[in-house]
Amino acid sequence: MNRVRLYWILQILGWGSFAFVNIFFASLSRGISAVQLWAFVVLAAFYLLSTHSLRHVVKSYGWFRLGIFRLLIQTILALLALAVANVLAQILINLAFGTLKPEEDFRSLVITVNLFVSFLYYAFWFLLYFLFHFLDNYNSSLRYEAKINEIRLNHLKSQLNPHFIFNALNSVRALVDEDPDKAKSAITRISNMLRFSLMMDKKQVIDFADELATVKDYLELESIRFEERLEVVYQIEEESFSYKIPPMMLQTIVENAIKHGISNLVKGGLIEIKCREGLENELYIQVKNSGFLNPNASKSKREEGGHGLENTRQRLRLLYGDQASFRIFNSGSQFVITEIKIPKQRVTLEYQTQ
Known part of the structure; x- marks a missing residue:
């Protein structure tokens, strides 16, 4: 009820x-x-x-x-x-x-x-x-713990997915002789991502800066694989860094954009990440990627093999209730936009009043 x-x-x-x-x-x-x-x-x-x-x-x-x-x-x-x-x-x-x-x-x-x-x-x-x-x-804490454990396992599975590791290591191997310094940098980024996944612990929220750093490491790795086929643009307002967000939330959205957007395009495309503060102390996160979201496809098919957009919705609902929002939609025929709104106050899971 x-x-x-x-x-x-x-x-x-x-x-x-x-x-x-x-x-x-x-x-x-x-x-x-x-x-x-x-x-x-x-x-x-x-x-x-x-x-x-x-x-x-x-x-x-x-x-x-x-x-x-x-x-x-x-x-x-x-x-x-x-x-x-x-x-x-x-x-x-x-x-x-x-x-x-x-x-x-x-x-x-x-x-x-x-x-x-x-x-x-x-x-x-x-x-x-x-x-x-x-x-x-x-009761909310029990539901959250069950959900966060499921998300953690799914994300670690995604991060340690043999296909992902194979592509990343192949990209690094190609750089070992050609550009040793760049290869070392790529290995460091892989290490940072795996460390972040393993050290996430049971935190409900983390600093926005930490999440963004992991996303940048991930996109740098993907840039090695896609080369000139991937263009990345950041538009991050300074106020965004005063917020805390659920761990791996932005990472999940970006991975979804790469897998279901850029990877399906022969010429590649754009990943644009915008973050700004709203008028009522809320953080707006917008990820824009090249591609097209088929509205006629079933929900299960759209998320098949994806990175848990439904899990993201549920986490937001558990943490913030009606104060947060999530939506994904087409912008014209060439771009898909995923948009999230998060309030600045502490999460309602810990202090959820009726």
Whole structure:
């Protein structure tokens, strides 16, 4: 079920039950009029809106990224503020529905009890919200670990693919006598790529600069194989280097562009990598390659033997939720563009709030 829909269902059921219980016991003890009934409904609606406002604050300011002491202090202050607002709302609701009893409702003991009860309701709501957040992130972490292990194995298989190694070593062998310095450089690049794959560990995100360095090593190797058939263009804005991205994500896209684009063209073609910062602190990564994406081909056929575009989509979904986007499309009849948007804030897998 959609997370937002689940949230609203739980909110409505929870505070709806609160109103029902209050109405039920009020009718048992002293009877209840239609006016009093609506007063309870409006109070429940206030609880719903005020807790939703608290959720908005928690999400907007990343409370679950705070240390435990600061989180505790901010939570207590917020719950106290909501409790005070709730007591004032009760007075206004009673006044609006004509059920206000000044001689009782304004007594210090009654106000104190209402304040304490309201604080307890809000604290209970926040505790449930925090537990749901914790359990949901735990499940997301398990899904992420399973997916990242699958991606790591698939990528290592791709990097160590005999065909890839055969082409790379053949290119180096041809350079040993012709250009020994260039051959040494090519061997170093192969070593760097393999080391990067093996040392990726279980990091969810890495510096953009590290990912770009590996991509450049890969394209330098492919340039040896394709020679003048491969043209590489980089358009990287300086702001891009302040971002972190999922490891091997850009590498996966570039490999896909080489295998399904450039390799199928007799005259070769262009690989153009653009990275820029958007207006709302997001990183836009665009890989443009010569070729054509057949929209009539089945999804499985388009990705057959590829480098995991679907895995890339799933990783983005697990890490960033709806804040990231992925799309691949034709640009005219000669180029294919793969475009990714990544938010700058920390990944929601670790701190994914509802």
